Amino acid sequence: MVRPSGTVRGRIMTTLQIITGILGSGKTTCLRHLLEGPGETQAGVVVGEYAEDGFDGGMIEASGAMVRQITATGRADMAKSYLDPTRAFVEEGIFPRVYIETSGVTEIAQVSAELANDPVIAKHARFAPTIVVIDAGAFTVHDTHFAPQLWAQLDVADVVVINKTDKAPTESLDAIKRRIQERNDEARIVYTYMGQVSRGVALSIPYEGFTPRAIRASWDGSLPAEFEAFVYRTSRVCYDRLMFGHKMLNLPGGQIARFKGILRCWDGARSINGLPGQLDWDNTPVAGDTRIAFIGIGLLAREKGICDLLDAELERQRDEMRSGS
Known part of the structure; x- marks a missing residue:
């Protein structure tokens, strides 16, 4: 159990935060904004790439973070786990915050459950809100062709970043927000142009004893269609x-x-x-x-x-x- 002081037996707790979003939403840009903020301390980042080539790790390293990257992440029985690199950061205890940027096709509730059930992480880490980033301009395409993948993420989001707002008119942005609120009335929804989400909204743990919605979701093993x-x-x-x-x-x-x-x-x-x-x-x-x-x-x-x-x-x-x- 996490003590109110944020320590366990004198050790600083590691704050784990999952950032995800369907492919091309701008989650890496959003993460870089958080990493490069004024006064931000160095962080650890676990990056997952669905394809066999990884492109995001180098961009994140340029922001000063230490990166552990997983490529060809796969899904279902073939999925590569985010647990080992995340646990390594927690065991090392070097960084007060570790981000897990998953691939855009990851089942977030599955990843969250695996991390939360690990005894090392349970003892030495706590979870910040899960951030889901979406592309406002591509929302209709994603909702039409990839709805199961899109909503599997939005349904368990604590913070939804509606990104690339320049690509959609105001009335479309309002409609997107309403759609999300109908499915997930707990999520805080913010608009951004190039991933510049408010650090107060994105990074803060809203209350003592907070548990992300993705962990409370109790993943049932079901997966959307394979990418x-x-x-x-x-x-x-x-x-x-x-x-x-x-x-x-x-x-x-x-x-x-x-x-x-x-x-x-x-x-x-x-x-x-x-x-x-x-x-x-x-x-x-x-x-x-x-x-x-x-x-x-x-x-x-x-x-x-x-x-x-x-x-x-x-x-x-x-x-x-x-x-x-």
Whole structure:
């Protein structure tokens, strides 16, 4: 049991906080905002990536945090556990706060239950509110194509960050808030433009003896439909970022929840992030050849078609550059 002073036998308690959100919601941006705040002490971060390549760990390390990253996290019986890296932070006792940024397809109630039932964590840690970040501009797409995954997170949120508010009109924001409140009337709901959530709302434990909703949810073992992922890789160079972006925005068919990664352009590598119909070019410094992770439902059957389409576009650009046209 956590003592009111926040210590157990003289040891400072570690505060654990889960940050999640469906793919592309901006949870890493939100986490970086919390890490880089004035007066913030150094923190530990466990980062989960569903794809086999991890892109977020380096961005978080740039904020001064110590990162332990899990890639190809999987789900159900194949899921990689967040327990070991989280417990390691707690046992070391170096950081007063440890964030767990899960992959966007993680069952949060499952992760929360596993952490809460660990005896080391139960003795030396306490839980801050679970933060769920959503993309206001992509809410309708996610609610239409990935509703079980979206609501499995929102139903157990303590704080909901409606992010990227510039991508949705005010009336849509109000409608999103009402939808969430109908399902989860306990959650505190805040609006942000680029993840700048209030630290008072996000970081504080609301009352003595607080238990996150995700732990109280008592996960029953059910899981939404399985996501699939693949990584597009090439050493080809992009000479026309606008046209490549157009191809990404208009990928045919299927249910793509997110793509993110690195696009190697003639003037340097660029960070790319989005979903069909929405594309963001991140200013985060990146390097290396092109590698873009695609995550969604039914994607493995479409992997070759998507890769062939992108290869053809980069080859067209190369041939056009060589011909001088």
